[in-house]
Amino acid sequence: MFSTRNLILEESDIPSYWVFQYYLDIPEQLTGQDIKIKSIFNPNERTASFCIYVDKTIMQYKFKDFSTGRGGNKADLVRLLFNLDYPAATRKMIDDYNNFIKQGGNIDIDFKPAPKWKIDFIKYKTWSVSDRKYWLNYRIGKTMLETYNVKPIDYFTISIEENGEFRSLRVGAGLCYGYLDKQGEVYKIYQPRSKSHKFHKVKDYIQGIDQLKYNQPYLIICSSLKDAMCLKGMGYNIEVIAPDSENTIIKPHIISLLKKKYKKIITLFDNDQAGKQAIKRYMDTYKIEGCTPTICKDISDAMKTYGFEKTHAMIKPILKDVLNK
Numbered sequence: 001m002f003s004t005r006n007l008i009l010e011e012s013d014i015p016s017y018w019v020f021q022y023y024l025d026i027p028e029q030l031t032g033q034d035i036k037i038k039s040i041f042n043p044n045e046r047t048a049s050f051c052i053y054v055d056k057t058i059m060q061y062k063f064k065d066f067s068t069g070r071g072g073n074k075a076d077l078v079r080l081l082f083n084l085d086y087p088a089a090t091r092k093m094i095d096d097y098n099n100f101i102k103q104g105g106n107i108d109i110d111f112k113p114a115p116k117w118k119i120d121f122i123k124y125k126t127w128s129v130s131d132r133k134y135w136l137n138y139r140i141g142k143t144m145l146e147t148y149n150v151k152p153i154d155y156f157t158i159s160i161e162e163n164g165e166f167r168s169l170r171v172g173a174g175l176c177y178g179y180l181d182k183q184g185e186v187y188k189i190y191q192p193r194s195k196s197h198k199f200h201k202v203k204d205y206i207q208g209i210d211q212l213k214y215n216q217p218y219l220i221i222c223s224s225l226k227d228a229m230c231l232k233g234m235g236y237n238i239e240v241i242a243p244d245s246e247n248t249i250i251k252p253h254i255i256s257l258l259k260k261k262y263k264k265i266i267t268l269f270d271n272d273q274a275g276k277q278a279i280k281r282y283m284d285t286y287k288i289e290g291c292t293p294t295i296c297k298d299i300s301d302a303m304k305t306y307g308f309e310k311t312h313a314m315i316k317p318i319l320k321d322v323l324n325k
Contacts, residue, residue, distance in 0.1 A: 011075065011090040014097050016061040018107050019074035020052055022100065023081055030061060032113040039067035041080070054113040067274070069247040069281055117158040119202060120168070122178060122186060125154040134175055134192065138300045139308055140229045148211060148229055149180040156189065171197075179225060182210040188244075206250060208241035215239075217263040218323055221250070221282070221290075223270050227299045231268065234312060236319065246270065246278035255286050266290055266322050270298045291322045 017030035024040065034053040039045040042065070049066040055073075064071035070080055079089040101107070127142060131152045135145060155172030172191075179188040187205035191198055207225040218238045222228040228240035239262075243250050246269050258265060267282050267290030269275035275298075279290035295314050296302035302311045 009094065011093055014074070014093055015107055015111075016074045017109065017111060018097065018100075019077060019093060020061050020063070022096065023077060024052075026052075029109060031109050032111055034114065034116075039065050041065055041070055042067040056113055059111075059113065064247070066245070066247045069249065069274075069278060115160050115162045117160045117169070119186070119189070119200070120157055120159045122156040122189075123154040123172075124151050124178065127152055130175065131177075137304045138226060138230050139233055139303050140226070141233075144229050144233055148208065148225060149182070149184075150225075150229075151178045151180060152176070153178050153189065179205075179207065181205055201244065204244060204248075206241055206243055206254070208239075212239050212241065212261075214261045219258060219262040219265045220319075221265065221267045221269075221288070223268070223275060223278070223298060224300070227268070230300045230303050231315075234308070234315070236316075238319075246274050249278075249281055249285065252286075255288070264323055266319075268292070268299065268319070272297055289322050289325055291318050294318070 020026060021030055024037070026035070026037070028035070030052070032054055034051065036048045037050045037052070038048045039050045041050075045067045051064045051066065052061060053064070054060070055062045060073060062071065062073050063077055070076075072080075075086060075089050075093070078084065078093055079086060082089070082092065084092065132142065135141070153172055153176040155170055155176070156178075157168055157170050159166065159168040161167075175192050177190045177192075178186045179190060180186050185203075187201075187203050188207075189200040189202070191200075208228050212219075216237050216239045218236075220228075220231060220238050220240050222231060222240055222242045223246045225242050228242045232238070232240045241250075255265075265288050267279050267288055269278045269290060269292060271292035271294065275292055279292070282288040282290060293299055293302050293315060295310070296305055299311065299315065302314065306314075
């Protein structure tokens with residue numbers, strides 16, 4: 001005879017770690033660590049980009065699939081996996097969990113979120129010849145960089161406290177830049193020549209949002225701050241912003257506010273699978289149309305490879321076509 005001690009009736013009582021382990025058949029027990037697996041929504045993915053992590057504000061596991069842009073909590077996972085609405089997903093979780101317990105399943109673990117490296121110091125520097133050379137490849141000058149609060153970094157240190165021990169690591173060699181918000185706080189660090197840690201995200205932030213003046217008829221949502229600055233420097237009657245990545249969709253209340261400020265909003269994302277999927281998500285979610293470059297993956301690469309004249313000749317009719325739809 002089984003014990004009813006662990007049977008539940010409320011979705012909120014189901015441990016989030018159980019949901020991810022049970023439905024994704026994860027071989028290791030989730031005890032608070034972050035893991036990455038291949039996308040369950042994109043069978044063609046070669047490099048694992050489906051991240052399962054603990055949201056420490058609520059002490060619950062969540063997921064972010066950078067291959068498709070999908071993400072959310074345990075209920076979102078079940079909803080998307082089985083194509084259910086939220087009430088049906090909740091009922092399925094409760095039924096499956098209770099059946100698991102009835103069959104002798106064990107959910108007792110020592111759940112403790114794993115510590116993460118945190119930035120604790122940044123030493124900025126003045127612009128060097130190497131810095132100017134790098135950004136001018138994309139026709140982005142010092143004035144534009146300062147407008148968007150991009151600062152060159154000499155080095156930064158990250159630290160972690162684990163099992164009562166404190167460790168610190170100094171990072172920074174060659175090109176390194178801090179992206180800062182209007183309060184002067186860094187939200188992202190960019191190391192363009194680093195293969196494994198090109199970006200170090202510090203916090204959520206819509207890039208370019210603080211620079212909007214609402215004095216142009218059109219707003220273009222770009223895939224990156226570099227693309228946004230590159231496009232802004234081309235002299236069109238536009239303003240630009242960029243989410244954390246193409247896989248991060250801007251929240252509805254912000255889009256609603258921005259739609260009141262501009263004649264039209266469009267997206268300009270990378271000419272690859274992720275970019276095209278992002279364009280579709282914005283169209284499906286907000287009825288915001290989009291486009292991609294044709295001669296390169298993104299605008300900044302086109303500028304670096306082909307220069308202003310050819311990039312301008314390519315992008316102007318594309319933007320005009322989408323803006324006039």
